Amino acid sequence: MAHTPAAAVTGMVDHVLTRAATWTHWDGRPARIDDRVYTPHKAIRRVADHLVDHLAELEDRxxxxxxxxxxxxxSASTTEADLARFTDEDLDEARSRLTRLARIWADRLGALTDEQLDxxxxxxxxxxxxxxxxxxxxYYADAVGDLHRADAEGDPSLTTR
Known part of the structure; x- marks a missing residue:
C-alpha cells in the first residue's frame, strides 16, 4: 500500500507517541545507541526539532x-533537561506538540500537487x-524503546499494555 507523504509524517508521529506512552516508567538510565545517548525527553526533542527544521526548509523553498x-x-548533544524524569504531564505535552506539528505537515503536504511534491x-x-x-x-523513539516490554522482560509479573 502506497503511503502519501502526509501519512508518512503522521504515521511517524503516531509511532513516536505510541512508544512515548510507555516512557513514564523510565528508570533514568539513558540508552546508548550508535555512540549516542537517548532518553525520553531527548527523543521527543529530536523529533520536534526535526519536524520544525524541515518545515522551515520547505516553507523557505x-x-x-x-x-x-x-x-x-x-543527537550529538544531550542536555540536562534530556535526563529528567518523563512524567504523564510530559507525555501530554509531547502529544500536543507533536500532533500539532504532524497536522501542520499533513495540511501543507496535502495542499501540494504531485508535481510540487516530486x-x-x-x-x-x-x-x-x-x-x-x-x-x-x-529512530529516536525506537532508540529509547518500548519500556513496557522492557519492564515485562525484567519482571514476568508485568505485562505490556
Missing amino acids: LAGAEPLPDHWHA HSPGAGWSFRQLAQHLAGSV
Missing part, C-alpha cells in the same frame, strides 16, 4: 527563499523525499 541553515547539535523548488530533496526522510525520525 516554497517562498523562493534560501533556507537558513540549522545550528542545532542534533519537483520541489530550490535545492535539496523533493518534498516527497523530505517526508520520507522525516518518517525515519522513528
